[in-house]
Amino acid sequence: MKKQIYIVISLSFAMTHFACADNSQESAHYTLPTIVIHYNKQGTQAHTSDLKATNPIAVELFPSYGNQSIDNMLKQNAWVETRISSGANPTYYLKGQRATVLLNGMSLNQFNSQAQNTSLVPANSIETIDINPTASSVLYGSMGLGGTIAIKQKFIDYNQYLIGMSTSYPLGGGVNLFVNQLLDQQKTWAFQLITNTESLDNYRDYSRNNNNNIDFTLLHQTNTQQLRFNFSDSYQYLHFPGGLSQLESDQDPWQASSSGRQKYINHTINSQLGLTQKINQEFIFNLQSQYQQQWANVIFANPGYGSSKQNSSLFYLRPSITYQNNWLKNITGSEFNYQTFKQSSTISDSRQTNVAIFNQADLKLNLKWQTGVGGRYEHSYTQGDLILSASHGSQIINIGAGELYLQYNWATSFNTRASISYAYQLPFIDQSNLTPGLTSNFGLDPQTAWIYQIDNQYKNNKLELKNSTYWMLINNQIAYNGNDPSSSFGANINFPPTQTIGNLFSLDYRWSQMLSSGGSFVLNLNTFRFGTFSHANNIKTDISNNTVPGQSPFSAEIHGNWHLMPDLTLWLQQQYFSAQYADGDYSNTLAKQSGYFLTNLGAKYQINQWQFNLSIYNLFNKFYYSYVATADFKRLSYYPANGITAMLNIQYTFS
Template identity: 25%
Template sequence: MKSLLALPLLAIAAPLYAEEIPTYTADEIVVTATRFLSQSQTSPFGIQVITREDIARSTATTIPELLSHFAGVKTRSNSGSPDAQIDMRGFGITGGQNTLVLLDGQRLSEIELVSPKWSAIPMDSIERIEILRSSGAVLYGGGATGGTINIITKMPKPDQREGFVSAGYGTYNTSELRAGGLIGSDNLSLALHANRYDSDNYRKNNEIAQENIEGDFRFTTENTQWALKFGADDQSLRLPGARTESQLQSDRRGTATPNDWSTRTGGHLNLNGSTRIGDAELTADLSYRERNAKASYAPGYSIETKVNVAAFNPRLKLGHTLLGQRNDLVLGLDLDDWDYNSKNTYSTSLASQKNQAFYFQNQTMLSTATRITLGGRLHQVESSVGTISQTKSPRAFELGLRHELSQGLALFAKLDQSFRIATVDENQFQISLLEPQTSHDREIGFEKRLAAGALRASLYQIRLNNEIAYLPSTLVPPFGANINLPPTQRQGLELAANWRATDTLDVFANYTYAEATFREGTYNGTDVTGKNVPLVPRHAMNLGASWRIAPTTNLGADAQYIGEQYFDNDQANTFGRKMSSYTVVNARLAHDVGPWRLAATVKNLFNEKYFSYAIKSGTTFSAYPAPDRTLFMSAEYRFK
């Protein structure tokens, strides 16, 4: 993969140009909340879209950082990997398994207890990111109880030709090379983006080297389009391990695991075909993805895991009239087949999962101002771990209403049911496989689009049965085990606003109030009724601004506040202490000089000492300390 960065340049050749710093736009955004192209204002539920302009203005350099700037989305690092865990709507340590992540509509979430490969997606390849809170189970299946995140990569267009190369260097010997380009003719088009990232990182024994490439080749006629999307990634990472409470004071950057390491390679291929016949749209995806990972943990333990999945996803959208009302009906099938092979120093684990599902979603225009959505999913999953097999048939449904009270002001409400199937790791060491987790969700909110901004507010409640969680080895010797918890609940309030204060100043703010509690029952023999689920801050807030100092100069800054939260492994809330709250401020200055863009980004401007993950053990705790202040500078050359 040493030549990844050179590939995008093969598709680029043209005169130079200078691109202006992007500014806020209130134009309608095309989204895929129905698995077909539609307008965001017609989305059945409160969808939020992060545009490429938002990405360009942001101080974020990774996808998890970017997502954490939005209401109801939290990140945590509990491994030393750049692939941080995403948690939507307060699921704590299982947030990653309750947030479904898609890449161009195809699953990026794994059937293991690992985070999606965020770092394998070049940021420059992203066109937009769609956030569907507490939604997605009907259209996409299990693991979407907290929400669905759909990353849409840039689509090459006919007669388009542009490209860039970039280099950057920063604190802790961090360097990055990036390149990308899009080129198109009347019928054929190609997009390629690649990057290489290297860093010693904040912690000792946490060096990383990573290479990625994403591509999209398209053939388009008047009513038909074929697209071949592909990508590959290669990562080498050292693993620093956690720090004890005393080590956080004496040697915050140190490591007790100087010989631990991991490697990962992977790739994906997706063939999509779509056509329009009258009022009907037909599209299908045939995809394959694989991941190969190795790790070594001293003393004398190593593991090698291979996972691959093949999927076929045909779907139909049909516009029709029923009882005099306009309807849009989506019908689809999801078929996928996972194979898992993991070999460690002492044993080998084989597992598989096959999913077959039929779903529908119908949107009815009751009037020009009112839209009702009804959807359902029949799902069958066959799981096998070692010699133990299980077949389950979970269901999902959704009922949503959206009503435009006036121009730009809409109310929305929804009821739905979702589910989650236990991962391969969660089903290890079980006499019988775990029951599927189920939830019943409800939400109400409003969206207000202004001439120079937008407001959004929502109230939600998620009531869960058989939530899947881990009991440590101190409770279930010798390795611990995963169980179905007694009934739990999430509920909260999310507020968000963005506003163009002047022609040169954009601001945003959001606030999240989240409660995650046990509705009833016991945990390890202790009554936990009304107790708080660990790793869920009650309060969180983001503030940010983007100031266009001059037509070619932009200064951006943001601040994130995360409130107190219970330590992991403190389900009974008896530890007597909580993880401290923290506030992190970031800033970025970008300036265009002809075809060049020069930028400097400062993370953790005020050098906050904090950690986003910690676990209690007896009377003390261990944590993964976050980096202190860092600086990264880059130069980008664009041509068109």
Template identity: 25%
Template sequence: MRTMKKQFTLSIAAVLTASYLYTPNAIAEQNAQSKPLEVIVVTGRQAKNDLDIPSNIKVIDSSDIEASGATTLEDVLRGQSGIQVSDTNSGAVFSIRGFNGGQAANNTLILIDGRRLNNIDIAAPAISAIPLNRIERIEVLSGSAGVLYGDQAVGGVINIITKSPTDAGGSVYLAGGSFDSQEVRADYSNRINADWSYYLTANHQKSDSYRRHNASETGSILGRLQYENGDTRFFAESSYYDSDREYAGSLTKEQLKQDPRQSNSTTDYGHQISKVYRLGYSQAINKAWAFDSELNFNDSNTNGSSFGSSATNSRELLRFTPKLIANYKTDSGNLNLLFGSDLSLGKSEFIGGFTNGRSNTQKLVSLYTQATVPLTKELDYIVGGRYSDITDEIKDPNTFAQGADLDNDAHAVEFGLNYRPNTNNRLYVRAEDNFRFAKVDEQAYSNANGLKPQTGRSYEAGWDFSSQKQSLKISLYQLELEDEIVFDPSAEKPYPDARWNGANVNAEASKRLGFDADWNLQLFEKLNVGAEYHYIDSEFTEGTNKGKELPWIAKNTGRVFSTYDLTDSLQLFTEANYVGKRFLEGDNANTGEKLDSYALLNTAINYRKNNWLASLRLDNLLDKEYVSAGYSYGAFYPGEGRSWKLSLQYQF
């Protein structure tokens, strides 16, 4: 503990010293005399041009979403080749830089407007609560972000930025399609006076889904009141989310071949209700410094039946995230300082089923800092550090019958160089620590009487090129992990009458080497084309499985796409997504056969006239059969077959 605190203190001292030594001779004038930074991304916890952040960042804006014809956020993220998907037909989880389905929800951080959607237990974030009409853009940061975000920002961060309109206007959206799917959305905003405005949105969707006994129904409403006057901003927001879904269960290999749409369950389901309350306040302190903060509370309750056992899981999470931001203009460029804290108190309680009596109260305190210091007009360096302390008051009738207080801490430091020799090119290198803490479900189903934090380090180098007609992003990376938290089906049961074989363990060390390439070209005035390719060589680097591939991680994934304006009103979108061969999840020794590779073809036709937009989206056009989640003990979940959806939207 003391050593880690000391290391964190030293990292802060390094930031402050560098800034202090640089600032007195270099500061020419403060922000009031300079043009503001171009606001492109906020994944760096402050508004910056994406090329000023030494990371691989992709922005999917509202025009990209509209062109794709996608009708759900899941569909949008499935179409990105750098994001691997695992779906047990109960909601997809998304992995960046090489994690299987069981690890993805805890190693990929998902945010909405900077607020965490990840839970304090292993349940996946409920992204189906976010209708597309609310989304302004999606920022995907590939790579570790341990300093800025801490716990769970291991493989990457997906930050969903929502709209906050202030002027009068709105939209109405209707959609229907395969498997009796239906959706209705509406939103409206207006000004109360010069300073105050409000925004309201609601949606409802339902579908019988591809498989039998897999129907779903989701609804959400949100209201936001916001104030802006000069250097002062404030907002208050409340939202309600209700989701009901039937679970079809896994299939055997033979059942998958016979009929992938069949169900192995007639009673399992999940029903989740969530209420979220948010307060945000930001204030310029002077010409250089600003204060920003958010207080949010999430109250969630899930009940249902799984494997024939009924249970309820209630969660509460209170978070406070204050930060100080400084921006100075110097002779060599902008000097940016960031000091922040993430404070949270979470509670999780399980009632009924085989987890009956399990509970956890989690307290997390984190401090972090980061500085971007210009050395010349072309070259910046970035340095930062974070220290996190977490306490779990955990109880489980089988493994922690008397209760236990588990206290862990972790730290992260980063260093990067960002070089922009001209307006078209950017080169960067970066090294950053990452970590994640075990969740209550993982701790309670382990043999270790308390799992250690997972730790690691990421190294990355990249080149970005952009011109009026094309852009190219290339990055090379290495991700090394120690004490990786995984479920090992060959491990000893946590207790004799445990429901499943295996246990959660701190596994052998692992390494991921990768290459990312993303290219986009405006070939003709009316034709845009693009291609993405992602390669991951992942393996265990210690223990009995040393040299073996990490399961459920495809070495090769890719995507090609095009958007063609047939007329001023009519647009055609086409994409093909490829996923290479991979071992089944749990096959750490690589003893089984790999799943076959597959490619999915999707297309959309969009027609816009005045304030109207009509779209026809066709997914899996060739009706390719594939496995969306598969496990070495013989459980398979089929991917969705051919489907279509027709939508109509009116904006006013």
């Protein structure tokens, strides 16, 4: 399968205030450290106290959403790394590993290695986004190595209607609409309609990105029951010329080649059903179900490649029972999903069935100590047909995950958690182009890791600190090798054994009611423990102790938030990304992509029912490369990112 890389230029910015529950009496609060981003302080959360395990402190996210995708907000935090973008859907990484993106507890990225479908998220109705770097394979299975980005919708118990319009520089604009309509006098049923239409042009790479999203949500909430039904329809059309060669970059690095055009068209529908039923004071039943269908078409700049069409589908079912008292929280559940994938250039038909059972138990020993243990077993069966080799393959994977942790609460404001986890990532069925016809397996081997991690969190009325230190011993790390000799387009491969030593840190401090500041950084050293790499000429090179390419070993950001007056707020952020080896340079012999700084600015002005949001990205028009790859040995491809870009959004709210 030829790997295609797409760029989505960031046009909106957000300050990531971090808040986490501070309730020492709460039973088994074991997800530490979790960054909780609260979109909106408005609206009471009616009838939810009996169902919530924690009560996060409400901190307003700045700038407000406006007409922007949540993709652009997430990557402003140093903990979250975005690499490849497919249309409006980049992939997200925590600790250098792909993160599980959840919408209302259900994964958005179970069958597609190129995208995580965050464009399906109804952003105007988001309550929180929890960024949790602890291993999550026990509860969520595949892609649990890095952690989770959990997005949760909110229930609004009053009628609200919002319409907004936006314009951008260099060229673009759109319209966004949000409707929250109560359906009964008891305020237990609500209907939400969310739409977003946006068109963006970028002058450096001559790209145009058109996005259209619509979401219908039905919500029901009482003291004993929560019901949520979503239906989302998303359409993206990306038009751009493709990457620059080294020669083109040397001649004119500010513009992409005009010799050809590439198009990426993606249409996705997603439906979700979530039910939470309180059986009695201690037992809660949860049922989650999802159906997703996706169609995509890539039209290459090189006419000899033609186009590559693909479609995929997913059915997902997850029942579970939660038992909770003052000292114990236990979650027992099972998962079933069936997914299909076809691609015109590689896979004529593939199918995968996954069945899993899991259990997570968390025990509060006393006011100071708590512990937990979890386990998961999953059976995966894949079969399919490949076009190029005219072969049929199948693969059975039986795999497990586990976690053991111990947490000590030094005080109500400070706690430490030490954990040992065994986590995994199953290969996607669209990554199965290497081994069929050569072995009995259809796809790649699953990626597994032992993860040793220590998390610390401190929070008082003014200061919040979070730190996570980890050591990961990884086997069969899944990646793309553009130089693989088995194909002129390269192939997906399993790496030799690797290890990652890293540290995550975040700080936020409120100096006064008018001023707050903070920052976050990531140190992530990913190296090969041992092994060799075969170049296109079949010459093997020892890559022991080499750096795994394609990611910055260090990234950081600092930000400040000034309330100049009750109605006017300013936000400023400085980002830094260190130098990195080009993606595919496993021998570490090519020139590095140099490090760079970016400055971002935002402003919000509220007057009565009007709100004005201004975001400016790359304020000083810094030239940089957001992505570098080796198209073949000692040849680099550059994707130039945007210069200065700005977005102005004007919203009017009425109820």
